[in-house]
Amino acid sequence: MGRPTLAVWKFASCDGCQLTLLDCEDELLTLTGEIEVSHFLEASSAVGEGPYDVSLVEGSISTPADLDRIRHVRAVSRKLVTIGACATAGGIQALRDFADVEEFASVVYARPEYITALATSTPIAAHVPVDFELRGCPIDRGQLLEVLAAHLAGRRPDVPVHSVCFECKIRGNVCVMVARGTPCLGPITQAGCGAICPAYGRGCYGCFGPAPAWSEGRPNTRGLLPWLDMTDDEADRVLSTFNVAAFREEAPPGASGGSARGKRP
Incomplete structure (x- = not known):
């Protein structure tokens, strides 16, 4: 039996939470000995075929294309873990939820008619079932390693929920x-x-x-x-x-x- 497979996906975000995984440095060497990183475009253009045992999803749903893609990610993932404020709460881009997104686009872009965006920026859990949410902007490296270690051990991650x-x-x-x-x-x-x-x-x-x-x-x-x-x-x-x-x-x-x-x- 081979190593469990890991996929990392990006939606509307700054990439900071994905970089947290790369910042694990020495721990990353141990991790890759236990888990096969099959899909992680931030780190490698090589893409392994799914399904994947664990998918880490960064970013919010902010375009019609995102809606289709997150359903695909859910379909090819045995477990789906959202990482970071964008994926768990919509991120700072959710400021659009309280304003007129068309007005924003007209100010930012020279040709807003080419921009396709949803009126809201929503968390992944608003669209597909999520197995675990890891908070933070960016996420904490230790908590990320705990989530992956918990999967390998077949237990629930020990992540604090106090203030x-x-x-x-x-x-x-x-x-x-x-x-x-x-x-x-x-x-x-x-x-x-x-x-x-x-x-x-x-x-x-x-x-x-x-x-x-x-x-x-x-x-x-x-x-x-x-x-x-x-x-x-x-x-x-x-x-x-x-x-x-x-x-x-x-x-x-x-x-x-x-x-x-x-x-x-």
Whole structure:
């Protein structure tokens, strides 16, 4: 019996999550001894035939052609793992979901009539069944290796679902929001980055997307907003980054109720 086969696919994205796999360096040598990389155009033009045991999918669905291609990827993949904010939440390009995509195209392109795009940028799970989602912008190298190792061992990946605040406590960070009044999305953001930004004195900006609350399975984004000391426009901007669609689903524009100064519970 041969080695399990791996395919890596790109949709609307910046390639950063695919590069995370290449950045595994020494671990990649061990990995390729256990898994046959059959399809990975970022690394090689050689393409092995499917079906593939595991497919890693980066990027969101943003064109009609993407819809057809992701159905093909699902059909030739025994397991499909989405990697990164684009694939799991629509990415920063999901800002189009709250605007007029035709207006965007008219400003960006000299001949917008040649551009074919969907009105929305949506995650892979909105179109086909997904076996596992790996968050981040970009994803964490250690978590990616854990997902692949879990597949080889026939178990579910051990990836945290708690908030960045847990990682701050583990690192011994002083809370930037409590001690310095710095706006921080750590309480509502899923762990995975190691609390890099708070460790260097700045607030978390939510690159791993919303963390599930223990009681409801979703973050209390509305509850956090009054503690950020921001106007509606400022709060909307903070939530409008890599996981804009996911965060705005929890707290749509204007949810902070105006300037939060003096309105904390």
